[in-house]
Amino acid sequence: MCYYNGVxxxxxxxxxxxxxxxxxxxxxxxxxxxxxxxxxxxxxxxKRIPGQDDFELTQMEWGFLPDGDKWPYIKTREQATKIxxxxxxxKGRYVQYTLLNAVSEELLLKNKVYRDAxxxxxxxxxxxxxxxxxxxxxxxxxxGLPVKTAVKYPYRIGVKDQEYFYIAAxxxxxxxxxxxxxxxxxxxxxxxxxxxxxQVHNSKKRMPTILNEELAWEWMFGNLSEERISEIAKTQFSxxxxxxxxxxxxxxxSVDPTAPxxxxxxxxxxxxxxx
Amino acid sequence: MVIVQxxxxxxxxxxxxxxxxxxxxxxxxKFFRVVFSNQIPELRLLRATNxxxxxxxxxxxxxRQKLAEQIGPLIEQYYxxxxxx
Numbered sequence: 001m002c003y004y005n006g007v008x009x010x011x012x013x014x015x016x017x018x019x020x021x022x023x024x025x026x027x028x029x030x031x032x033x034x035x036x037x038x039x040x041x042x043x044x045x046x047k048r049i050p051g052q053d054d055f056e057l058t059q060m061e062w063g064f065l066p067d068g069d070k071w072p073y074i075k076t077r078e079q080a081t082k083i084x085x086x087x088x089x090x091k092g093r094y095v096q097y098t099l100l101n102a103v104s105e106e107l108l109l110k111n112k113v114y115r116d117a118x119x120x121x122x123x124x125x126x127x128x129x130x131x132x133x134x135x136x137x138x139x140x141x142x143x144g145l146p147v148k149t150a151v152k153y154p155y156r157i158g159v160k161d162q163e164y165f166y167i168a169a170x171x172x173x174x175x176x177x178x179x180x181x182x183x184x185x186x187x188x189x190x191x192x193x194x195x196x197x198x199q200v201h202n203s204k205k206r207m208p209t210i211l212n213e214e215l216a217w218e219w220m221f222g223n224l225s226e227e228r229i230s231e232i233a234k235t236q237f238s239x240x241x242x243x244x245x246x247x248x249x250x251x252x253x254s255v256d257p258t259a260p261x262x263x264x265x266x267x268x269x270x271x272x273x274x275x
Numbered sequence: 276m277v278i279v280q281x282x283x284x285x286x287x288x289x290x291x292x293x294x295x296x297x298x299x300x301x302x303x304x305k306f307f308r309v310v311f312s313n314q315i316p317e318l319r320l321l322r323a324t325n326x327x328x329x330x331x332x333x334x335x336x337x338x339r340q341k342l343a344e345q346i347g348p349l350i351e352q353y354y355x356x357x358x359x360x
Contacts, residue, residue: 005333005340008326017323020304021336024319128300163300256284 023057040084045169045186046124048220055220060123064099064187065174066113072097075177102170102187104209104233108226114187117170118229122219125169125188129158129258130208131247132201136268153268154251155200156258157244159210159237166216168209168233189233196239199271210237244271287349296350306335307350318342 002014009017042059049056063084068075072083086096102114109115135150159165168189175182189209193200197207211219211232218224219232246268248254248261283298295310306321319335320343332347334340 004323005337005343007323007331007333007340009323010326013324013326017333017335020306020321023304024306024335163305258283 043186044126045171045184046126046166046220047171047184048123053221055124057126058184060171060184060186062100062187063185064102064114064117064170064172065183065185066099066172067174068177070113072113074174077176077179077181099187101190101206101208103206104168104189104191104230107170107189107233108230114170117172118233119226121171122229123169123171123186124211124216124220125167125186126164127167127208128164129156131156132197133203134200134246134268135203138267150203152249153263154247154249155244156247156260157197157200157207157242160241160243166211166213168211168216168219168235191234191236194236194239194242196242196244196271196273200244207237209233209235210242211235212237285353287346287353289346289349294346296353309346318346320347322347 002009002011004014004017040061040063043062045058045060046055047058047060048054063080065074065080066072074080074083083095083097084099086094089095099113102118106112107114107118131154133152133154135152137146137148137150139145140147169186170189171184171186173182174185190206191209193205193207198205201207209232215232215235218228222228224232245260246263247257247259251257251259251261285296287294287296289311292312294312297308297310299306299308304321306319309318309320311317318339320332321335322330323333325331332343334343
């Protein structure tokens with residue numbers, strides 16, 4: 001028998017509690033209720049321990065940074081910030097690479113920045129739910145024609161009866177050539193929207209590649225052919241296993257950003273749910 | 276996709292203060308993070324099982340058992356009330 005906080009517990013419970021202690025101590029992302037892509041936050045990620053069928057829960061910077069000698073040649077943190085925010089180059093062109101999401105259909109193309117990571121460094125991002133905006137074009141009061149600028153309604157999307165789920169991701173270790181700062185960076189893999197997500201994310205019709213436990217295992221540990229990597233990356237999670245509900249437009253600053261908000265049907269038509 | 280990962284957050288009355296409680300999920304385990312409106316350092320707590328297989332509230336890391344035993348039941352009450360509504 002052991003004691004935890006003065007209470008007699010079994011050895012296995014003691015080990016469990018100590019393991020949780022260690023896990024909690026490692027993550028500053030736990031202090032944030034929401035992670036916003038364009039903030040390039042640290043995200044919870046399951047990463048394979050090299051050579052083992054085992055993984056660690058770690059955190060990685062959201063926003064893939066390739067090796068400095070590969071396009072778009074990001075060698076320093078200063079360059080990373082500049083290219084993520086966007087800038088006008090010497091020829092007057094606007095240049096921006098966020099590298100937040102990796103398009104599954106292009107993942108393994110020979111010239112793609114994600115190819116090496118997709119072949120050698122696949123990981124799983126943990127999520128309790130993600131957010132997208134549905135674009136609605138109400139009729140113009142004067143002309144009766146749809147307005148040109150969409151009214152955007154936020155939605156929270158999750159997997160039914162699962163408190164968290166896996167999203168396919170790829171990662172790359174990156175080092176600032178000037179300061180020596182080292183970070184693991186990652187991008188989510190995205191796929192074509194299913195029937196639910198096509199209604200919610202109706203501007204781009206894309207969704208994260210959500211994987212069930214079997215595919216998640218295969219994605220992280222499998223010795224996969226290019227064909228199989230591509231196949232899993234394009235997995236379209238079933239719409240009838242997902243749920244989505246609308247949120248208030250100011251949910252980002254609300255106390256509980258997950259609290260639903262119902263709009264009048266005349267303003268926001270209900271989603272056509274799959275049986 | 277722009278934002279990922281949100282945890283349920285709610286406020287509770289604790290003595291004369293309001294505490295903010297956040298439910299956090301890590302693989303295989305749910306725990307709660309409590310932020311106080313005064314100077315008390317934040318508390319992380321969860322349900323554990325004692326050697327007699329009875330559930331009890333405890334702090335993570337060790338050292339704040341009494342506070343965990345005071346706040347844990349308030350969290351339980353919150354979820355019970357939520358279930359009824």
